Amino acid sequence: MNIDDPKLTAYALDELDEAERAEIAHEAAVSPEAQREVQETQTMARRLREDFAAELQHPASVVKAPLSANLSDIRDDPWFWTRARPLAIAALLAVFAVIGLAIFGSIKLREKEIAQADQRTTALPPRSSVVEAEVEDAPIASYAIVRRFINDGRLPPKDSVRIEEMINYFTYDYPRPKPDEPFSVHVEVAGCPWADSHRLVRIGFRGRDVADSVVKTAKVVAQQIAGTPVAIAKDVKIQVEFNSAQVASYHLMGYEKRMLRKDFKNDEIDAGEIGAGNAVTILYEVVPVGANANPAASIPPVDPLKYGTYSTNTTQADRRSNEMLTVKLRYKTPDGDKSELIERAVVDDGEQFANASADFKFAAAVAEFGMLLRDSEFKGSGTLGAVLEWAEEGKGAERNEYRAGFLELVRKAQALKRG
């Protein structure tokens, strides 16, 4: 058979219909040359997929050579200098504006521990975890890479599995922000399905949708200030403060690689980048006070609260407080240096995992799937079978396409693990 036939390439890429496929398969069966051709095409296809996937993960690394023009021609064109360049700057600023206003783009999270200001006056040990969001290009590509590997019949390398990115590949229903606030905060607490006595906390942040009006406003703003380096969005800081009367320790899901890379005691921990889009989900596994008399013996350690023990210095007020945690979201408006604050106190009402929302179950399933693929020390008692169950319960109605894809992926991983 002719090995220089686009049909053979289409066959290698699984682009033929049943009849053609059978026909080519029949011909290729007796032609070692054709078989090698198919194999080499598939190898090149896999390399391309990997490199293209890596490009999505590091968008800045896109090969910049324009398809469309010889740049030197344009630079010699006076039009470029008089009009195109200011326009480009305006466009750039518009983009910043849109990103800033809508948290469009993606969000880089940085976790750091806040040092206690003064032990003597506050009496409480520091017990908060700060997640600082910076708006920039960031990937959710880990899920795509994991999927690619599994579809190719291999389990992904552990380091390519980033739980925070996998969780944020999917979207969850969060309420729209109030008219006067750029973000909404949503918190749900229920049982942790892979560790009986632990609690799982899902915190969702949602920015304003990318509405037409926002885009227009952003452009007007940008054109007015063209040429002036103005950051429309100043830092967005998410702080989760745990009540030491309720919480013995906690663990932020994901970020393993980044945490290992740097000193965790350092208070500028780069916990990595998550989620493109305008909503972010983070999960904490929480060990309630008194949940395990001897955690080290039976359950993998979770990050202990920093700076000593919690119990001895706890004030009466905190003892009485039944709040589990407070989520604080600080942001600065473009026009002021003043930091605005959105605050949500959360009481754990003891909800069981079985009664949690579909979104909660699904996010938990994705997190556990990631931990199992990473063989994480935090994976607990979960199995791929359990992940399937939780994801099935959390599949929901509307987002079937992506969530159903996840279920399929877990099944394939199950088959691979069985060998």
Next chain:
Amino acid sequence: MQVLLRRFEIPLLQFATRITGDRERARDVVQETFVKFQNNGAFQSPEPATWLFTVCRNGALNVCRKERRMQYLDEELIEAREAGQQPMPFERLERQEATGFLLKIVATLPPRQQEVLQLKFQNDLSYQQIAEITKTTANNVGVLIHTALKTLRQKYANTAKDFVPFTPRTTNEA
């Protein structure tokens, strides 16, 4: 809407960047694509991917047109380029071992081939979907991908061969 935004934002950005050669313009194009998407109610479309890439491609080409970067649009020029010279001579590429080298070779291919490769291997679209987006036939998409993969394999093999002397195997294992 959010699902689609999340799912397609970066792929569309990469796609528009390849066409315009400019990240910032690409961002504008993608923004407008999503605005149109929302306004037209296109999110109810059964094939949002095809819709999004088609509108994004048109938007990117419009940017080129407005900025007199006509070459990409000009079918004749594209054909001429495919037949003859290429945008960047392969010999001038910097050699690089890391992943991403393959994409540098991709950048030497004719524009038409580059875009179908990106739609196929970055976005997992079918020949038929790619044909709709790039306004051609599935057969032609098949020919473009076939030709592109042939060239890539050949150039990749040549490069790999050149690399061998620079990374000699050591005898540590022995």
